[in-house]
Amino acid sequence: MIPHVDIDEKELLLQLRNGDALAFESLYLRYADKLSAQLFRLLKSWNEVEEALQQLFVKVWENRENIDPGRSFQAYLYKIASNIAVDYYRKLSKDKELSKSLLRQISLLYHPDNLTAQIQADEELMRTIDKLPPQRKAVFKLCKLEGKSYAEVSRILSISEATIGDHIAKANRFIYNNYDKSIFMLSLIYATSLLD
Incomplete structure (x- = not known):
């Protein structure tokens, strides 16, 4: 390689x-x-x-x-x-009704009344990230949250870029499988209820 x-x-x-x-x-x-x-x-x-x-x-x-x-x-x-x-x-957008609904939902994501639900979803995501093994969590935070390149993280943590890629892939799978999506869904349900 x-x-x-x-x-x-x-x-x-x-x-x-x-x-x-x-x-x-x-x-x-x-x-x-x-x-x-x-x-x-x-x-x-x-x-x-x-x-x-x-x-x-x-x-x-x-x-x-x-x-x-x-x-x-x-x-x-x-x-x-x-x-x-x-x-x-x-x-x-070929489906005009779907397009209208999508635009309404996107605008509601930024609605002040939806802020609490979004904060809860963000906090749940951070709790899920905190469950990662220490090295994987450090790699994930440096790359995903701080936006550092693999090369920068490689220098900071003294590990290879291939190892960083492996940590990121495994962290993504873990977060996807362990993130409590019900909180995010509640925020969407709340946003949708504002349409009624």
Whole structure:
């Protein structure tokens, strides 16, 4: 496997353009979590995020020969993510009733009366994160909550980027399986009740 710290991004992009699967994997590990967070903010569904992330990296692989190593790869990825989100909502908007309902629900998420429910959901998420093993929790908080790169976390914790990727994947699965979604659902039910 490519040592992530020793090869700079420009070199990885050049290797990717030549069809190097290991360079592709390395770039995936660098950006998957940041993109997941961005996609979740746009799509509000982890199931949709997983599908969109896969779609995004398929596009990267299919268009690898056109990638310009001299330009920001992160900006390129975020542009693709944004386009995928726009396409997702465009498909939803074909059903006008669904579109109206979606817009009402999104506006209610920011309604002051819904703030307490959102705070409860956030607190439950933090309690779930606190149940992670200490090293995994440290990795998760540094990457997901503080937005640090795998390289930065690797230096801080003196562990490899591959180990960081493994911790993040396992933390995501644990949180998904152990987060008390009923609190989040209560906030949605409360928001929906405001429509009546």
